[in-house]
Amino acid sequence: MSFVEYSELIQEGDVAIIFLGHDSMFPLMVQSGAQTQTRYGVIRHSTDLIGRRYGSKVTCSKGGWVYVLHPTPELWTLNLPHRTQILYATDIANITMMLELKPGSVVCESGTGSGSLSHAMLRTIAPTGHLYTVEFHQQRAEKATEEFREHKVDHLVTVLNQDVCKDGFGVTGVADAVFLDIPSPWEAVGHAKSAMKRQGGRLCSFSPCIEQVQRTCAALAEHGFGEICTLEVLLRLYDVRAVSLPLPDFGPDDPSRTDPGVPDRAGPSVPTNTAVTCRTAIAPREMAGHTGYLTFASKSLV
DSSP states (O other): OOSSSOOSBOOTTOEEEEEEETTEEEEEEOOTTOEEEETTEEEEIIIIITTSBTTOEEEOTTSOEEEEEOOOHHHHHHHSOOSSOOOOHHHHHHHHHHTTOOTTOEEEEEOOTTSHHHHHHHHHHTTTOEEEEEESSHHHHHHHHHHHHHTTOGGGEEEEESOHHHHTTSOSSOBSEEEEOSSOGGGGHHHHHHHBOTTOOEEEEEESSHHHHHHHHHHHHHTTOEEEEEEOOOOOOOEEEEEEEEOOOOOOSSTTOOOTTSOBTTBOOOOTTOEEEEEEEEOOSSOOOOOOEEEEEEOOOO
């Protein structure tokens, strides 16, 4: 099992996602002889998981059942242990696209946090790319290193425990892209420029406050970055439902007719109080709004 390579069969040491429902799932480490309790009963790793195919329907001891799913960055984002606030798929998708990441890309990231974006970038740049991720907090850096090893992506990532604003990313002239998710990204813009290749590259900074964005944009301009733009991604989910709409009664086609039940030359008339049922999408009255601002820029070739 690897987060960047698909495996058919569940093996000991794998991280699998136990799916009870769209709003209920959790990760577990598959270990021979171990048992995991769910509301549907016990899952016995040796007999219920090891050797089975990912996607299998597993019956628990109480007769209920769950699905065992192969881990992906999207599922990990929904199930990871939160050490910090994390980025979700809405922002991650735009970051990956706007940074122009692809297999073989070299990326610098700060801070690592809970590793939500890190896993998505690792899948994108595999199998020949590399991620240099910097985390200021020592325990979070150690936990991220452990998770990368468990998820079998540690050969694609280097975790550094240092202050990126003072010590940089530990590399020079190698990065195709840089991502910043720190309280004062403007202090790391110079180090980001040094880490990027001479041929140029893309930078993204995630900040929840517009004052942070203003200072970051000013620092980017001072360091010669171009194509500076800031955007905000808002997710709006529509509720698809069946609705009944009454058909309007415009009266008979022939003004001289008064009985709506008598057919006319155009065909049979429509009975009064008729309604039609159709499916439509209803916009939410309230929605989750601001998550953060994404500021993008390109390193100048000059």
